[in-house]
Amino acid sequence: MAMNGLTRALRGRPTRAPESGISRRKGIWERVHLDPWLLLLLLVLLMAGLGVLYSASGQRIEVVIAQGTRFLVALATMLVLAQVPPATLIRWAPPIYGIGVLMLVAVELVGDMGMGAQRWLEIPGVIRFQPSELMKLAMPLMLAAWLSRRQLPPRWKDLLMCAALLGLPVVLIAKQPDLGTSLLVACAGIFVVLLAGLSWRFIVFLLVAAAAALPLLWINLHNYQRQRVLTFLNPESDPLGSGWNIIQSTTAIGSGGLWGKGWLQGTQSQLEFLPERHTDFIVAVLGEELGLVGMLVLLLLYLLIILRGLWLSMAAHDTFGRLLGGSIILTFFIYVFVNVGMVSGILPVVGVPLPLVSYGGTSSVTLLAGFGILMSIHGHRRLLPR
Incomplete structure (x- = not known):
């Protein structure tokens, strides 16, 4: 009978597993509504972006410091927006x-x-x-x-x-x-x-x-926009004018080969043949200096971010979260696809930066703010009834 009474008591009072370091860390991430895997991938991308920017800017440390400061502001914005419940976002x-x-x-x-x-x-x-x-x-x-x-x-x-x-x-x-x-x-x-x-x-x-x-x-379309389309179809029609950007970018990527010429050792970029090398065409710097392998590693990092973002959006428990989260991560994919496509010559040049790698402040804040909203959607999700 004593055993029966103990069993009934245990059934009425939920047992608690002993806290471990892992469970405590999990609790911390849940309290701040951040996804640790997505955050880790983003931090790796930001650090890689600063390394590429240092080379693309001509080893100007002040440019890297300015971009790093913008990244800190963007990360703070992401953290703040991750705390905002989706219900508040709907009202706003x-x-x-x-x-x-x-x-x-x-x-x-x-x-x-x-x-x-x-x-x-x-x-x-x-x-x-x-x-x-x-x-x-x-x-x-x-x-x-x-x-x-x-x-x-x-x-x-x-x-x-x-x-x-x-x-x-x-x-x-x-x-x-x-x-x-x-x-x-x-x-x-x-x-x-x-x-x-x-x-x-x-x-x-x-x-x-x-x-x-x-x-x-x-x-x-404006005249220069029409010219961009025509240049995309035939860059050699004006090699010293409108076709210069795409010819130099494809030359830089092609000259990198499999392993690249080495970090800070690019010729097209370091000798300033490559235009807009620290903004729209920064991936050409990466391709020349780190080769096909470096570009594939970067694209793999983007792919992991996109897959993690899609998983978070699909895990949302309401329509608003699924629609907004899915749109945010798919738009991020379009960023990557358009920039890499235009630099490699398979799309017209439309002035889209490489996300979180190209130099720029407003774009970085917007992108990380979107990831903050995505984390908020996942972190504030409602528990479904059993």
């Missing part, structure tokens, strides 16, 4: 989207010029930034919040509303002009709609409509 979605659109209008009216484009807002002596970067997060956030409250797959009237929400900022960004960012913002929104569930018939209709709209898009 409309005002964040509205502020983003208003800033894009402000760019159109009073924005700063730089390199022939009007893309920046500046608070004198405080900050200079690109509002279009905010839309890379505001767009999927708004569409995911909108669709999560509606019947899925989305109905026609919901799709028309999504098209309106998507089209306004994309047009404003394209007018700056910034074709690369406008395409990324469009992709971020389109991924949300696709993940919400569309019939193959509707997808085929969209593809046919997009193909039919290509002549209209070509007519509305």
